[in-house]
Amino acid sequence: MEQISAAFSIDLRRLSALRELDRRGSLARTAQAMRLTPSAVSQQLTALSRELGVPLVERKGRGVRLTGQARIVLQHADVIAAQLERVRADLAAWGQGHRGAVTIGAFSSAISGLLPAALAALAETRPDIEVAVVESQPPDLFTRLDAGEIDVAVAVDFAEAPASTDRRYTRTDLLTDILDVALPATHRLARLDRVPLRKLAADPWIVGDAHSCCGAVTRSVCAAGGFTPEIRHAVNDWQSLAALVEAGAGVALVPRLVQPLHRPGLVLRAPEGEPPTRHVFAAVRAGAEGDPVLTAVLERVGTAAAQTLER
Structure with missing residues (x-):
């Protein structure tokens, strides 16, 4: 050429x-x-x-x-x-930066367990900032961030997310979210304080889509435990998942970010050994971290994350 x-x-x-x-x-x-x-x-x-x-x-x-x-x-x-x-x-x-509009893209459990506190704080201290929230996950979440459709991405580190060294984004670590085992109250292991994951290898599992952050994390945690789960039900909504567990349809891993799930027929137990976790972070387009409006939003999201860890 x-x-x-x-x-x-x-x-x-x-x-x-x-x-x-x-x-x-x-x-x-x-x-x-x-x-x-x-x-x-x-x-x-x-x-x-x-x-x-x-x-x-x-x-x-x-x-x-x-x-x-x-x-x-x-x-x-x-x-x-x-x-x-x-x-x-x-x-x-x-x-x-006296006024501004920010769109936050986030996965579902961050929307329910993290963003409400951040939005409430913004409404009280920075009513001049208009915030919109959309549910999205990698890779589409970062495609939308690149395109300017969203300004802040809140995501979990997993295979579909960009690498932590990706120069296109400036990242802020938010929290490490621990996952607990959700069991029917009548389950044979429900009385244990800590549940060995290996003993659930023969149980039916309720797991999110493989391309979702929690679905991917659950599969990798089970693999690290030495087994491939029999996925009986594919469910991404946490309340629906909890209802199925309560009904005895299977077991699941549930992040603490979406707890408590108030259901009398469901118990949550810590896994035995090193607890499974997922890393939650926020990202903006590289170079945008100097925007005072975005800085204010990220500060409130970070504070909400710190308060979540203290619960």
Whole structure:
């Protein structure tokens, strides 16, 4: 491909398509995430390749893969995106951050167990900040963060989440959430103070979807315990899961972030040994951490997390 002059420009929307392809791995998944057709994504990448004067994708079987030049572009893309966020943050700081609107994306148990206290504190101390909450999980949560649809992502570290070293985001550690064993009150192990997970290997399990944070954590905890759970019921809603456990339909792992679950026929017991945990963090786009409105929101979320640990 013919190299063009050093005065070339880059369309940021096309650059976003390249970043999303890197994350998703295929044109079809990239198109779905960006709400475009695969043909439109391909056209964006072709146009970006033409702008830069280098090939960005190459055929691999029935799909595509990124070229070495694309990897170089992506390294600079992260810096460009972070710098644009710093511009936005500096402008917000110039305006002293007296007013603002923030959308928080979070997984369901963070919405129920963490955000209410943070929103109440914001309503009392910063009524000038308008906050909206949407339920979302990785990887879509971070696609929406990249696109500017949300401003703060609250997530759990698991396979679908970006690496802690991902330069596209600035992370804030919130809490380490412990998971307890949920059993029917009539279960043979219900009277134990601590339950050996291995002794539940033959029980039916109630587990969330494999792509959900808790579903993934439960599977990995059971694997570490030396068994693959027989998943009888696939349930993502915690109240529904608790109702099934109470009815004797199976056992489950329940994070303390969603407790207490007030059901007389259900008991919660700590697992024997090192307790299974999940790490909860908040993330903003790299460069946006200087935004005074976002800083205020993150401070309240962090305080709510600290109070949750004290419960």
